[in-house]
Amino acid sequence: MLPLAGIKVIEIGQAYAGPLAGAILADMGADVIKVEKADGGDDARLWGPPFVGDDSAMFHANNRGKKSITLDIKAAGDVARLFKLAGEADILIQNLRPGIVEDCGIGPDAMLAANPRLIYCSIWAFGSQGPLKRAPGFDPLLQAYGAVMTLTGRPQDPPTFCAPAINDAATGMWCVIGALAALQQRQSTGRGCVIDTSLFETAASWVSGALTNYHLTGNTPARHGTASAILAPYQVFDTSDLPICIAAGNDRLFVKCAAVLGRPEWARDPRFEDGRKRVVNRAALIEAMQDVLRTRRRDDWIAALEKAGVPCAPVNDIADLARSEQMQAVDLMRTLPGSGMKVVGLPISFDRQRPHPRSDSPRLGEHNAEVLGKIE
DSSP states (O other), rough: OOOOOOEEEEEOOTTTTHHEEEEEEETTOEHHHHEEOOOOOOOGGGGOOOTTTEEHHHHHSTTEEEEEEETTTSSSHHHHHHHHHHTTTEEEOOOOOOTHHHTOOOOOHHHHHHHHTOOEEEESSSSSSSTTTTTTOHHHHHHTTHHHHHHHHHHTSSSOSSSHHHHHHHHHHHHHHHHHHHHHHHHHHOOOEEEEEEHHHHHHHTHHHHHHHHHOOOOOOOOOOSSSOOOEEEEEEOOOSSSSEEEEEEEEEEHHHEEEETOOGGGSSSSTHHHHHHHHTTHHHHHHHEEEEEEEHHHHHHHHHHHHTOOOOOOOHHHHHHHHHHHHHHHHHOOTTTTTTOOOOOOOOTTBBBOOOSSSOTTTTTIIIIIITTTO
């Protein structure tokens, strides 16, 4: 029995954040009905290559375990059908362009008036308030507006994009967190509520430390490449062959790191003897460490550092990650039962068991007869 068995979800989502939220709930056992436009459906169906059948791999990854129906939310008859479905639902998720649900009469006020127990989740680009509340948004726009790009990369680089769609992914997760909290609240109140989250708020949460520091000091943070602004050594280094990441994040670990590198005197050097001084004298420390690390191969350093208990890691590419022993050990990849396509499963387990997707992603409108036939 999965934790959300018996929970009914309506997802009016496309692209990434909304569908990901629906996929998370589906993997945890909820019955998720995905509402799509008949003309092409979710835009992400075309976000490829690669494609599996007619739809992109990304679509399959974020829409597994759902049922697909097609409705025209601008047509009165289909709006009435949507209200009937929502009347039996526990959660509704929507991430349409801001303003559309209100214009079509399916906003939170109307839906909760019809079903007071409904948990209505809206995923916005810039939030439900403010001058940009009606602005559309995609992940790179929010990495730019939310200052993520100005904190990523080396000081001499132009603003740098973080390749994974971190704002979409995290906003989908915030949506799920809010929905689950609201389900718990409903147990005592008997009523649903409105959940709002946005890519902008997520972007601001990613840079929360930098924002806190700015409000404290008035200084705009600099970029440090792979390094940390507040810890040293805490970054990627070159070796004689391949890069290595070393995170000696406190004084005890730095003593061990210095010993492994054959420079135990660094721990007593007035420039490096505590964390504050190491950050102030970062340039000298990193240059000295880099000279030593280039004398041996990465795997040799990893073996020595791990033996001493110093946190370190190889800088893997995607192929390295896919082949790694740790990836196999945690059994994170899941195989969709129909197509055989491999997708990343939920990064969470229940009683040491990771949920399996219960079905492939649906074909556009595949469940029209099954779902809509019940409410005609």
